[in-house]
Amino acid sequence: MTLDADLLEQMKTWRRLIHRHPELAFDEYRTAGLVAEKLVEFGLDVERNIAGTGVVGTLRNGAGPSIGLRADMDALPISEENTFDYRSAHPGCMHACGHDGHTAMLLGAAAHLARHRDFCGTLHFIFQPAEEMAGGAGEMIRAGLFDRFPCDAVYAxxxxxxxxxxxxxxxxxxxxxSLDTFEIIVSGTGAHAAQPHKGVDSLLCAATIVTSLQSIVSRSIDPHEALVVTVTQLHGGDAWNVIPASTVIRGTVRAMREVDRQLAKRRIREIAGNTAAAFGATADVRHIDGYPPTVNTSRETDLAIAAARRVVGDGAVEFDCVPSMASEDFSLMLQRRPGAYMWLGVDGDAHVAPLHNPHYDFNDQALGYGAGFFVEMARGTRY
Structure with a gap:
């Protein structure tokens, strides 16, 4: 399918305006205001301030399924190092993950579908705040998203x-x-560095725990499955000649299966507690549940593949791709409704910088493909 030329140019303008004015989780007031203004202009029914800054626009056209189409709106706390004229005007904040592009594409799909009305059913255009680590999808759900806007399936x-x-x-x-975080506080007894026998070395104990945590992946998980346990922080001590009384370990756990996610949680507690006991120390373990795995349902995956093929043809749609160990809070929506999550290629003649990189910029040439996918999901979904 081909979008109108004027709409493609509008999406580019919206995208660059949003890029110029990035906003962090739950502070997307300007972005949400732009989204709501445009949806009203297109003729949609609009609900604002869902879970703070969330916006949902609804478009109805006869009898048919009720479909949720979602885009995230938040930026990242990164200082942009690009030099083009629409670079971030807000130091320490930039759209380094392409949510500006996601928002523009969903707005473009809403504009096209409102203009042509070539679908049957109800469409809910879900503009979500706070995807980056803040769980905006969960907040929208708790605010009654699927009660107020019933969806047979959701797509992103x-x-x-x-x-x-x-x-x-x-x-x-x-x-x-999935993405979960953990914190382990190892408590021992402080002592002079020259008299270690008079204390319980929390730092040595913590170092042993860090090493032992690596056995979870290598010895507790089926080698055919994917799990990552990564320690990202180790804090202990302030002086050269003092053995610290306590040391803090922090890190993340990522899993593709819920059973492995729960196993890792249990093994972290066991390893930390038993290792600390062996040293004569104690370990207080705090596990913070984040996002579950993003799991596509079979029927909705087939519908998403069919929609993408209608946009770009059979040869440009890859399926059975290698999953990513990164995470996504759209997973929380997929726990409650059937649906599918698709990746959209953005590499043109030159490679685009990686996500979450200070040189990243969404490729405007991809806007038509993404908006086209949302349009075809609306047109082609039948229940």
Whole structure:
């Protein structure tokens, strides 16, 4: 399918305006205001301030399924290092993950569908705040998203550097990993560095725990499955000659299966507690549940593949792709409704910088493909 030329140019303008004015989780007031203003202009019914800054626009056209199409709106706390004229005007904040592009594409789909009305059913255009680690999807759900806007299925996509422009990729089943965090406070007894026998070395104990945590993946998980346990922080001590009384370990766990996610949680507690006991120390473990795995349902994956093929043809749609160990809070929506999550290629003649990189910029050439996917999901979904 081909979008109107004027709409493609409008999407580019919206995208660059949003890029110029990025906003962090739950502070997307300007972005949400732009979204709501445009949806009203297109003739949609609009609900604002869902979970703070969330916006839902609804478009109805006869009898048919009720479909949710979602885009995320938040930026990242990164200082942009690009030099083009629409670079971030807000130091320490930039759209380094392409949510500006996602928002523009969903707005473009809403504009096209409102203009042409070539679908049957009800469409809910879900503009979500706070995807980046803040769980905006969960907050919208708790605010009654699916009670107020019933959906038979939900769909989303994410731009994907490394995937060729005009290509889509999807995996039936797990698409992205879960994300949980943990903190272990190891408590011992402080002592002089020259008299270690008079204390309980929390730092040595913590170092042993860090090493032992690596056995979870290598010895507790089926080698055919994917799990990552990563320690990212180790804090202990302030002086050269003092053994610290306490040391803090922090890190993340990512899994493709819920059973492995729960196993890792249990093994972290066991390893930390038993290792600390062996040293004569104690370990207080705090596990913070984040996002579950992003798991596509089979029927909706087939519908998403069919929609993408109507946009770019059979050869440009990859399925059974390798899932990513990154995470996505759209997973929370997929726990409550059937649906599918698709990757959209953005690499043109030159590679796009990686996501979450200060040089990243969404490729405007991908806008038509993404908006086209949302349009075809609306046109082609039948229940």
């Amino acid at each position: 996509l994410h731009n994907w550097p490394g995937l060729k422009l005009g290509h889509f990729a999807i995996n039936p089943g797990p698409m992205m990993a």
